[in-house]
Amino acid sequence: MRLFKILSVAGCILVGLFNAQPLDVDVINVATLSQTAQDAIKSQQHELQIQKKPPSDHTHAEMYKTEIGKHQPKNNKWIILGFASTSYLFSAKMWYHQLSSLGYTEHVIVALDRKLYDELTYNNTLDDHNYYRVLPSGPSNRYLDEPSRHMKGEGYLLSIWSMRLEKVSQLLEEGFNVFVTDIDSIWLKYIPMQQLSREYDVLHTICGTWPPAMYKTWGFVVCAGVAGYRSTEATRYMVKSLAGRCYPACDDQVALNLHTYHHLGHMEWTIPAGTVVNQTERVIPKFENELDPLITGETTKIYKVKAMIFQESTIRRKGVRNCKDAKGSWIVSPPVAKTGNAKIIMYAHFSACLNNGTRIYNDASLKHNFKHNWTVRFG
Numbered sequence: 001m002r003l004f005k006i007l008s009v010a011g012c013i014l015v016g017l018f019n020a021q022p023l024d025v026d027v028i029n030v031a032t033l034s035q036t037a038q039d040a041i042k043s044q045q046h047e048l049q050i051q052k053k054p055p056s057d058h059t060h061a062e063m064y065k066t067e068i069g070k071h072q073p074k075n076n077k078w079i080i081l082g083f084a085s086t087s088y089l090f091s092a093k094m095w096y097h098q099l100s101s102l103g104y105t106e107h108v109i110v111a112l113d114r115k116l117y118d119e120l121t122y123n124n125t126l127d128d129h130n131y132y133r134v135l136p137s138g139p140s141n142r143y144l145d146e147p148s149r150h151m152k153g154e155g156y157l158l159s160i161w162s163m164r165l166e167k168v169s170q171l172l173e174e175g176f177n178v179f180v181t182d183i184d185s186i187w188l189k190y191i192p193m194q195q196l197s198r199e200y201d202v203l204h205t206i207c208g209t210w211p212p213a214m215y216k217t218w219g220f221v222v223c224a225g226v227a228g229y230r231s232t233e234a235t236r237y238m239v240k241s242l243a244g245r246c247y248p249a250c251d252d253q254v255a256l257n258l259h260t261y262h263h264l265g266h267m268e269w270t271i272p273a274g275t276v277v278n279q280t281e282r283v284i285p286k287f288e289n290e291l292d293p294l295i296t297g298e299t300t301k302i303y304k305v306k307a308m309i310f311q312e313s314t315i316r317r318k319g320v321r322n323c324k325d326a327k328g329s330w331i332v333s334p335p336v337a338k339t340g341n342a343k344i345i346m347y348a349h350f351s352a353c354l355n356n357g358t359r360i361y362n363d364a365s366l367k368h369n370f371k372h373n374w375t376v377r378f379g
Helices: 002-019 035-052 057-069 086-102 114-122 154-173 212-218 233-244 252-264 342-347 357-361 362-378
Strands: 078-084 109-110 179-181 202-204 227-229 268-272 294-300 305-309
Touching: 078 086, 078 154, 086 109, 086 114, 086 342, 109 114, 154 179, 154 233, 154 252, 212 252, 233 252
Parallel strands: 078 109, 078 179, 202 305
Antiparallel strands: 179 227, 202 227, 268 294, 294 305
16 A cells, blocks of 8 residues: 555656646655655756756847837837846836836846846746846856956946946847936836937937036036937947947946047037036026937047937936926936945835836835835835
8 A cells, every 4th residue: 555655656746747847845755755756856856947947048138139129110129228237136127117017118127147137037927027028248248246357346337337338239230229227217108219319329318527527528418327329320330339448347428428429529519509508507498399309419520420418307317306306207317326225215215106006016026125115214
């Protein structure tokens, strides 16, 4: 009788292997089973470990890029990138779900470390709340969790900016228009990417005073972290050169404003009469369309790109303290420290701005982190 029971258990295990169903070994006292049964369990555990490994980076990337491109005009395909490492996992999920809930289908998370890539691709399902399009790092295959002499101290942040440019360049070469935002940028409403002006190669936002030399020269600087790049010949050449200059680490905002636009391109900006955009004074005319450019520019040497700068009310990076300040904007980037916890608290503080309430953080880990940090920060 005992022999019959052991063989029955082993038989069930082997049937389970053929059906590829996970085996809950916690409910079985493995030591009491025959060697055959124990071997079967070990074999299935090994098989499951193999199955858990996500498809290759190339397989994933091609699948997601095909998915993004299939509903867009072939010569005007946009892809929206948010770059994140494991420490920003929560923010990356919030960013992704917010865009999805608004109706965007072009957005992807670019993994800056291996752990985040595996976390988001493992158990990826078509369920709205547990599905993430994730792209691997750029052609140099660098990741922040792989030791490098360039990724220590200040070099860590400079490496991120270099990796960001490299990925943008890669996708431009593949024919995508690329829109880059910080992972803590909050998208507030749906504006179809196809509505962005095709007159310009590059679309920028105004951002702070860094680098000071260019702020002194122009009265403003453009952001490297929130920008749109069209896959034109001029843009591809410019970004490829910029990414090469930034390898393996650089301050991309200095490289873009000072080196690329000023020194090499001799950028000439056209500011509408009566417009003042410096940090101490703002005189901004009213526009009929929120996507009309605030400032336009054109490089006169080497790259020959045409650029525009969004109105500050459309993409806001200054003076955004709450949802009231953000009203009417397309995207806002509230000032926040560069730490994972700071970004979680920021999302909690701006929760009233987010689309469809709790729907965007149905993911169990998101819900826990969100509620926990809301309680910790705001009581």
